[in-house]
Amino acid sequence: MLFNSVEFLFLFLPITLVLFHFxxxxxxxxxxxxxxxxxxxFFYAWWQPIYLLLLGSSILVxxxxxxxxxxxxxxxxxxxxVCLNLAAIGYYKYSVFFVNNLALLYGSNWQIEQILLPLxxxxxxxxxxxxxxxxxxxxxxxxxxSNYVLFVCFFPQLIAGxxxxxxxxxxxxxxxxxxxxxxFAVGFSIFCIGLFKKTVLADGIAVYANPVFLxxxxxxxxxxxxxxxxxxxxxxxxxxxxxxxxxxxxxxALLFGIALPLNxxxxxxxLNIVDFWRRWHITLSRFLRDYLYISLGGxxxxxxxxxxxxxxxxxxxxLWHGAGWNFLIWxxxxxxxxxxxHGFTHIRQQYLPFINDGWFAPIAWxxxxxxxxxxxxxxRAESLDGALLILSAMTGANGISLPAGLVAQLxxxxxxxxxxxxxxxxxxxxxxxxxxxxxxxxLLLSVLLPNVLQLFYTQLPEQTRKGVxxxxxxxxxxxxxxxxxxxxxxxxxxLSTLGRVSEFLYFNF
Amino acid sequence: xxxxxxxxxxxxxxxxxxxxxxxxxxxxYGIFAHDKDIFPRKVAAADKGRTVKPYQALNSKPFTVLxxxxxxxxxxxxxxxxxxxxxxxxxxxxxxxISMQYGYAMHAINYSDSVKQVIIAxxxxxxxxxxxxxxxxxxxxxxxxxxxALNSESFADKRRYLAERIxxxxxxxxxxxxxxxxxxxxxxxxxxxxxxxxxGRVYHFHVxxxxxxxxxxxxxxxxDQRLGSQQLVFNRDSYHLAELDRFITQLKQQNITxxxxxxxxxxxxxxxxxxxxxxxxLYDWKExxxxxxxxxxxxxxxxAISSSLVTDVVAPNSKVVExxxxxxxxxxxxxxxxxxxxxxxxxxxxHQICNLYSQ
Numbered sequence: 001m002l003f004n005s006v007e008f009l010f011l012f013l014p015i016t017l018v019l020f021h022f023x024x025x026x027x028x029x030x031x032x033x034x035x036x037x038x039x040x041x042f043f044y045a046w047w048q049p050i051y052l053l054l055l056g057s058s059i060l061v062x063x064x065x066x067x068x069x070x071x072x073x074x075x076x077x078x079x080x081x082v083c084l085n086l087a088a089i090g091y092y093k094y095s096v097f098f099v100n101n102l103a104l105l106y107g108s109n110w111q112i113e114q115i116l117l118p119l120x121x122x123x124x125x126x127x128x129x130x131x132x133x134x135x136x137x138x139x140x141x142x143x144x145x146s147n148y149v150l151f152v153c154f155f156p157q158l159i160a161g162x163x164x165x166x167x168x169x170x171x172x173x174x175x176x177x178x179x180x181x182x183x184f185a186v187g188f189s190i191f192c193i194g195l196f197k198k199t200v201l202a203d204g205i206a207v208y209a210n211p212v213f214l215x216x217x218x219x220x221x222x223x224x225x226x227x228x229x230x231x232x233x234x235x236x237x238x239x240x241x242x243x244x245x246x247x248x249x250x251x252x253a254l255l256f257g258i259a260l261p262l263n264x265x266x267x268x269x270x271l272n273i274v275d276f277w278r279r280w281h282i283t284l285s286r287f288l289r290d291y292l293y294i295s296l297g298g299x300x301x302x303x304x305x306x307x308x309x310x311x312x313x314x315x316x317x318x319l320w321h322g323a324g325w326n327f328l329i330w331x332x333x334x335x336x337x338x339x340x341x342h343g344f345t346h347i348r349q350q351y352l353p354f355i356n357d358g359w360f361a362p363i364a365w366x367x368x369x370x371x372x373x374x375x376x377x378x379x380r381a382e383s384l385d386g387a388l389l390i391l392s393a394m395t396g397a398n399g400i401s402l403p404a405g406l407v408a409q410l411x412x413x414x415x416x417x418x419x420x421x422x423x424x425x426x427x428x429x430x431x432x433x434x435x436x437x438x439x440x441x442x443l444l445l446s447v448l449l450p451n452v453l454q455l456f457y458t459q460l461p462e463q464t465r466k467g468v469x470x471x472x473x474x475x476x477x478x479x480x481x482x483x484x485x486x487x488x489x490x491x492x493x494x495l496s497t498l499g500r501v502s503e504f505l506y507f508n509f
Numbered sequence: 510x511x512x513x514x515x516x517x518x519x520x521x522x523x524x525x526x527x528x529x530x531x532x533x534x535x536x537x538y539g540i541f542a543h544d545k546d547i548f549p550r551k552v553a554a555a556d557k558g559r560t561v562k563p564y565q566a567l568n569s570k571p572f573t574v575l576x577x578x579x580x581x582x583x584x585x586x587x588x589x590x591x592x593x594x595x596x597x598x599x600x601x602x603x604x605x606x607i608s609m610q611y612g613y614a615m616h617a618i619n620y621s622d623s624v625k626q627v628i629i630a631x632x633x634x635x636x637x638x639x640x641x642x643x644x645x646x647x648x649x650x651x652x653x654x655x656x657x658a659l660n661s662e663s664f665a666d667k668r669r670y671l672a673e674r675i676x677x678x679x680x681x682x683x684x685x686x687x688x689x690x691x692x693x694x695x696x697x698x699x700x701x702x703x704x705x706x707x708x709g710r711v712y713h714f715h716v717x718x719x720x721x722x723x724x725x726x727x728x729x730x731x732x733d734q735r736l737g738s739q740q741l742v743f744n745r746d747s748y749h750l751a752e753l754d755r756f757i758t759q760l761k762q763q764n765i766t767x768x769x770x771x772x773x774x775x776x777x778x779x780x781x782x783x784x785x786x787x788x789x790x791l792y793d794w795k796e797x798x799x800x801x802x803x804x805x806x807x808x809x810x811x812x813a814i815s816s817s818l819v820t821d822v823v824a825p826n827s828k829v830v831e832x833x834x835x836x837x838x839x840x841x842x843x844x845x846x847x848x849x850x851x852x853x854x855x856x857x858x859x860h861q862i863c864n865l866y867s868q
Contacts, residue, residue: 006672181510188517200681408718426727479513488520492528496681498672 001046003248004199006498012043013252020256021179029176033150036256040155044119051118055153058088062128063148069132070141078136082129089125092118097323120159122320124152130291131166142166147173156252160245162263162283168463172258179257185479186459187254189487190452194247196490199497202241205442208435209233209380216386216393223401223425227393229435234380235373236442239268242281247452250464259461262453262468268372268446271364273337274345276372282468288317307342311335321379326387330378337371403429450475529679537686538677539703542568550700552693553686555707558582558602559609562705563655564677566617569704571598576614577630579603579707579841580772586844587706591851596623599705607635607749608647611756616656618763626766628854629756631798633782633791633813636749637741644747712837713830721833722825728838729781736785743790745797753798757805768854769802771795773812773846773862776820778839799866809866810853816862818846 001008016039024032045052065081068074092115103110131151135141142148151169152158212230215222222230246263253260263282270276277285293313299306311332318331348355374391381387392398402410404424407417450473453465459477477483536543538561539551554561566574572595575581582601600614618624638644654666661667677683697714701707715724760767774782782791795811802809823833835846849862859865 181514185510185513188514404719404723405715426723426730479510481516484513484516485520488517488524491521492524493681493684495525496528496679496684498676498680 001043003245003252004195004494004498007046009495009498012039017255024177024179030146032177033146033173036154037146037150040150040153040158043155044153044158047119048116054088054118054121055124058085058124058128059149059152062132062152063145066132066135066141066148069135070139073136073139075136078132081132085125085129085132089121091115092121094319094323123161123163124158126287126320127152127163127166130163130287133291134166140167142170144173154253154258156249156256156258157260160242160249161281162246162249162261163287164260164283165286168261168466169258172463177257182459183254183257186456186477187251189251189477189483190254190456191248191251192487192491192494193452193455194244194249194251195494197240197244197247199244199494201442201445202237202239202244203497205233205240205438206237208431208438209237213380213382213386213390216389217382219385219389221398222390222393223398224393224396225400225402225432225436227390227398229432229439231373231377231390231394232439232443233435235268235376236439236446238376238380239264239446240442243451250452254461259463261466262464264451265453265468265470266446266451268369268443269365270368271361272345272368273334273341273371276368277334277338284317284320286467288313292316307339310338310342314338325384326378326381329384329387330375333375333378337375399423401425403427403432405429406432525679528684532678532683532687535687535690536703537683537690538565539701540564540568540677542703546703548690548694549702550694550708551690551702552696552698552700553682553689554701555699558701558705558707559605559613559652560655560673561677561701562600562602563613563616564674565701565703565705566598566600566613567620569596569598570621570623571596571617571704572623573597573626573628574614574617574624575599575601575628575630575705576610577601577628577772578605578610578632578635580632581628581630582705582707583709583837584772584842584844585706585847586851587702587704589848589851589855591855597704599707601630601705601707606647607752608649609652610635611752612649612653612656615756615759618760618765624763624765626768627760628768628770629753631753631769631771633743633787633794634741636747636794637743637787637790638747638749640740640742643742643744647748647752709837709841709843716830717828720826720828721823721838722827724838725777725825728840729777732778732781732840733785736781736787741785741787741790743787743794743797745793750797750801754801754804757801757807761805767805767807768810769798769807770810770850770854770863771798771813773814773816773819773842773850775836775839775842776815776822779813779815779819781839802866808857810850810859811864811866812850812862814862814864818849818862 001012003009016035020032020035020039023035041052041055044055061084062081065077065084069077069081096112096114099110099112102108142151147170150173151164151166154164154169157164209230212222212226213234216227216230243264250260250262261283265279265282267276267280270279293309296309296312297305298309312335314335315328315331318327318329318334321327321330374394377390377394378384378387381390400420401423402417402425404426406429407422407424410417451470453460453468454470454473455475455477457465457470457473457476533541534543535548536546537548537551538554538557539546540561551561554565573592575585575597578601580601582599582603585599585601587597587599598617600610600617602610602613605613614627618627654661654663654669655673657666658670659667661670697710697717699707699709699711712724757767757769782788791813795813799809818835821835822839823836827833834843835849836842849860853859853863853865857865
């Protein structure tokens with residue numbers, strides 16, 4: 001079930017909310033938690049009921065292994081648990097990729113049938129691996145099975161995160177759920193903002209990204225502006241899609257009195273790649289740092305090991321997103337970016353003191369943003385050839401063209417257009433203008449406007465703000481008439497897009 | 510906080526009502542058939558014909574239905590003695606195959622018993638298949654649900670239909686299209702009226718800014734691209750002729766007068782068909798259509814001939830729309846030619862602009 005579907009918005013959510021609050025007030029917090037578990041399992045089963053068995057058995061097995069680790073304190077149990085999780089995800093997500101590549105390597109015709117990827121497997125597997133490792137590392141355990149089930153399958157975060165940590169969730173379940181009208185007002189407002197970001201902004205710009213990538217896959221030689229238009233459109237589609245989903249998850253959880261961690265902190269405002277990864281998919285970065293990078297040795301064995309660990313972490317982070325060479329390349333690219341970034345920071349501190357933050361900031365922002373856009377081309381393209389075709393067009397290798405109608409309107413720029421050897425082409429003027437208007441608006445929104453954390457900073461629970469630093473914003477949400485009007489308007493516009501339900505991009509990972 | 514939530518409830522309910530009312534009054538797709546339409550040019554409907562035309566047709570209670578593709582939509586005049594002063598609905602569907610053209614028309618005809626005459630405008634390319642893949646059956650599931658509406662057996666189709674109907678009143682597209690309808694009433698952009706006629710005003714803009722030459726060049730490129738990328742052929746074993754035959758039979762069973770015509774093309778278009786080895790196919794296709802018309806005892810008006818109106822091509826550098834009164838570009842005739850077509854149909858006389866094959 002999608003958050004932006006009629007079934008969810010007008011049936012599932014209202015019914016669950018009403019029953020939840022009825023049970024919490026009239027019976028007990030525990031009964032309300034049971035309801036949340038049932039509704040979360042129903043929410044998951046809506047997609048493919050059969051995979052409920054996979055989710056259920058994964059929860060059961062991990063719960064038992066965690067208890068065994070806690071009781072017997074044997075590291076082989078942790079290894080067994082992690083291996084079982086990796087085997088499950090390996091089978092469902094990576095087996096086809098590995099078999100196909102092995103077949104290619106050995107020139108054989110081995111083939112296995114394409115397996116339907118269980119929804120959210122990457123998310124619930126990683127959450128549970130983290131739990132097993134922490135039981136081993138810190139000797140913490142959750143004795144209540146129901147709390148554990150809810151920790152894994154709580155529906156607002158089950159499908160596409162944020163990847164929650166047991167230390168953030170279990171105490172909330174144990175304390176009983178304290179819900180006030182503030183939770184409701186803030187949660188609902190954040191949900192509306194997220195819904196607007198997904199349905200209006202992300203889906204709105206998607207129509208300008210998808211055809212460009214499709215053309216590239218078909219081998220069409222793209223021109224400079226078309227390639228950049230497609231790459232930038234996808235850059236904003238992905239951000240507003242995923243951050244919209246995360247906002248909706250945070251808002252929904254608050255409606256049930258539960259605080260989820262922040263997942264996005266205006267990543268496109270980042271001035272370097274290290275900063276970008278502190279702002280983009282924060283809970284995944286945290287997981288990769290705590291359970292992969294640190295496990296590999298982190299920065300404890302000199303800079304070469306540190307950089308290799310960083311690179312390997314990002315490479316595997318890329319593979320986490322999908323079984324394909326493009327994801328590996330994307331991960332490797334970001335691993336390299338991080339290595340270069342750390343290296344440059346070191347050199348700058350030692351030898352380049354004249355670089356001043358003031359004048360360097362726009363340059364740093366541009367370099368970071370372009371590097372991220374280049375990475376997204378690999379992330380989005382279906383094949384390596386498609387990605388390379390777009391990137392080559394982005395360098396101007398296929399020349400620069402503009403719609404003839406636009407060239408006619410830009411007569412006053414004709415010397416410049418001639419100097420740049422800009423060629424006119426027939427038709428497509430409206431599409432060109434719309435693409436770039438969308439890109440400009442979304443760029444301004446992502447760079448100039450405060451994010452949800454900044455807007456609701458004083459209203460959000462501590463768990464959501466934890467570990468994230470944000471600049472103070474002059475624009476602050478208040479429970480006022482003006483904000484009620486603004487949020488209502490966003491919701492109405494978002495609701496008006498329901499006729500064209502589209503999936504969230506991160507459901508694929 | 511409770512005040513805030515109450516305010517939100519009031520804003521949301523009143524906002525939704527306001528939005529629906531605005532869409533209903535402005536009627537950006539021309540589907541509510543207001544007696545006095547404040548915004549008669551449905552600019553946003555021009556590129557959504559396949560979606561909105563079935564709903565437009567339901568409310569228009571036409572006496573005459575025009576059937577065909579974009580040539581009919583843009584080339585037929587909305588007023589003519591042929592229509593006998595009664596409502597006419599233009600079911601020309603740009604880019605649609607004949608199965609969709611006839612399916613949409615039948616849907617409009619079956620819905621009301623007002624339809625008494627149907628003009629079917631035919632095009633060679635609508636009857637062709639790829640040489641390596643002669644299509645004998647056609648899958649209409651992509652649009653059939655729209656006509657079955659709530660009578661469909663599939664829950665998904667019913668849901669899809671309802672979602673579409675609601676979205677035509679309440680959706681972000683309806684909202685932006687309402688604004689577009691108000692803002693661009695006077696602009697040189699294409700617009701449908703609520704009877705399905707496209708006024709083709711975007712041609713005025715292109716001709717004025719770039720001249721006829723650019724239009725002709727673009728069309729020629731399009732045709733070359735379409736015909737060059739695949740070898741199209743007319744094959745009598747494909748589903749097309751049978752589909753037309755069935756459509757005519759259905760119309761005759763309902764005592765509807767049928768007029769068959771072959772759309773006119775300007776000489777450069779005819780030349781391009783020959784260049785792409787479709788000259789013989791055009792000849793064969795016409796032969797088959799003549800046989801079919803004879804079989805149904807219908808006259809056939811063939812305007813795809815080298816008449817003087819067709820061979821007279823405008824100077825490429827002209828930026829004056831009046832310089833080419835009969836064609837916008839080689840593939841699309843203007844309503845002035847549509848007038849002549851209807852004159853011929855009305856008088857049963859070709860006046861040297863067509864060949865008439867009588868039964």
